[in-house]
Amino acid sequence: MKGVIAAGDAQTAAAGEEILKRGGNAADAAIAAVFASFIAESVMTNIGGGGLAIVGDVERDKAEVYDFFVDMPSGEITPKIDFHEVTSDYSPAQDSLYIGRGSVAVPGLVAGLSALADEHGTLPLKTLLEPAIRMAREGVTLSAPQEYVFEFLLPIYEDTPEINAMYKKRDGSAWCAGEKNTFPGLAENLDQLAEEGPLSFSQGSIARAILADQKAHGGLITESDLANYKIRRLEPIRISYHETELLFPAMPSTGGGLIAFTLKLLESVDLAQMAHLGVDHIQALAEAMRLTNIARPLWEASASSEQERIGRLLGDKNIQLYRQKLDTILSGESPPSEPLFPREPDHTTHISVVDEAGNFVGVTTTAGESAGFVVDGTGICMNNMLGEADLEPQGFHTLAPGARLTTMMSPTLLLQDGKPRMVLGSGGSSRLRAAILQAVSNVIDFGMPLEKAVHLPRMYFGAGILHLEGGIPEKRAQGLEELGYKVNRWPDLNMYFGGTHAVAFENGHWVAVGDRRRGGAGIEVE
Structure with a gap:
């Protein structure tokens, strides 16, 4: 057996399976599956969010946690901030939250996944991105549970014309369970990431697109926020x-x-x-x-x-x-x-992987409920973590610039006689x-x-x-x-x-x- 993988969607798991069959280890499979989840589980997570991973390496005989959750941005808050309330119908209850450019915390997912690839993987990041790029171009099928989420978050996916177009069919009706949807813009951005490497998201072409979008539409993320983001081990x-x-x-x-x-x-x-x-x-x-x-x-x-x-x-x-x-x-x-x-944020997903050598990864990611827009000129959606009241208990936008937000996510490992016996989240x-x-x-x-x-x-x-x-x-x-x-x-x-x-x-x-x-x-x- 080359390994095992469990994930929040069969298409996500299949991306990890492909990498294991190509000789990748647990870290490789988990990274490929997480990138695939941005397409296959896009109502649960996206590339503009954050995550936590618990990682075990047989050769190093060590387990450690990788923290690549989101940070408070450092931009100045002005009356022009794009930060507005929407109401989601959870039936029978309703829930209010905030979205827009001003709800976006500094993302950590690309930095975290790239570090995992460098420090624990065996295959190039470009190879690990291939399943996600193919899925974004060829399309993924919406599952019934994700349709359930999509329906009560519909006000977010209708908030701007660009995200509305991404999640609606040509006749204006919503994406439904069993139907395919493509994400060609995101495929192009993943291609950029594959060619330029992780710096594209912190200092390169994708970073410049995010910063221009934030500046044009009342966001808070600055050039230094992206360039100086640090993962933690x-x-x-x-x-x-x-x-x-x-x-x-x-x-x-x-x-x-x-x-x-x-x-x-x-x-x-x-x-x-x-x-x-x-x-x-x-x-x-x-x-x-x-x-x-x-x-x-x-x-x-x-x-x-x-x-x-x-x-x-x-x-x-x-x-x-x-x-x-x-x-x-x-x-x-x-x-x-x-x-x-x-x-607290509900829209979260998890992946657990163990390979034939006994290496393991458990990684949990989220982007909140999505910030309700697409970065200008890209196919990238972002998190709305600053629109979650529980993550800012003293009030919205009161955390110090650079502060790491907290999260309930908890990838977990069980050991017996010093050997991994269960990975879950x-x-x-x-x-x-x-x-x-x-x-x-x-x-x-x-x-x-x-x-x-x-x-x-x-x-x-x-x-x-x-x-x-x-x-x-x-x-x-x-x-x-x-x-x-x-x-x-x-x-x-x-x-x-x-x-x-x-x-x-x-x-x-x-x-x-x-x-x-x-x-x-x-x-x-x-």
Whole structure:
């Protein structure tokens, strides 16, 4: 077997498969798949966004995190800033967010993927771009889950004539599931990137197009913002959970530390003796999630070092304090009030890859909901991270120039006896924490195969509401209501609960599973 890959769309996964078959390693396949996702999953991510990756290299015997998330730009805010509100219809709820040139943070994806190629790949970047360029020219088919997203984000894709034309057919109707769409402008830009190299996006022809567009239309990105953007290489957070070692990204990922915290709380509860998704099991998960949100300010407060931040949240003293709180709640004491947090970017996707040598990559990317325009003279769309209230808790455009924004994204690794045994990640705003948590627990606590661990129903607790995915028996929902929970029943599996794309070693070989909730696909490459 040459490797395994799981991704948010079959077309994305096929790009990684192609590279593995051509002799590429895990990094090569992941990079090719991410570039392909900008076409195959363009309502989830785009080349103008940011990401996080967890990477393992067999020869170096090392795992590290690559942070190439977005930065606050340094341009002057004037009355001419292009920053305006749109409303998306999530039915039955509506959601307001901001788009336009002034919503664009400094992108990091091209810098990050190029660094991964240089430092961990074996094939030239030009080769890794070939599947994405071909897909952009020949067209990709919209999946049903992406059509679902596209429909409630339609106001963004209708905001300017250029992006409207990109996503509408000649008769003016919207792109529909099962139909093909091409992205010829983006194909030309990817060709430029292949010929000029990564500097084209920071100092070359593509950078000049982005800067001219920003200047002409009231954006904030400057020449120095693009030229001076830096990726970061970080040590992962490491915890043990029932004799399994787990690795998560630290800041700018808020999600990594919070998932680690929830797991450490649950380690004191014997989940394996509970009926899976029975009342006791769901209550334990819900209360651990509640306490994690109560502890969250400890994680997000400023710190002199990452070790200080990790120590105050995951140190033995703090974990023991919260385990005692969890035990008293599960014994019948009323739970404390849970703080509320703003909604976070939902439109995120993940890719997991392991190659035949055991090298691995898990990479999660996002561009928010897209900023609602196409860079003048190109086929490039950009992120709207500065239009996300949760990423700027002190108010829009208040972060210092160059500040790295935070993200809930958390590509995750499981090790047993020092060897990789599972790579996973998820999209889904705050719910991605619950999605990753439950997949991990299903494998470790309940001994489930990966396919079952990913596709069994999930629960999520937040903002005082217990959400139960379709397939959880009504009797259990009623039992939870009798305990005092406000229960929201979902009729089916739904992308609201995340999209966990994972690979795992089981029964002597690697398997790959893409979460059906988000149109995912897994491929085992012979």
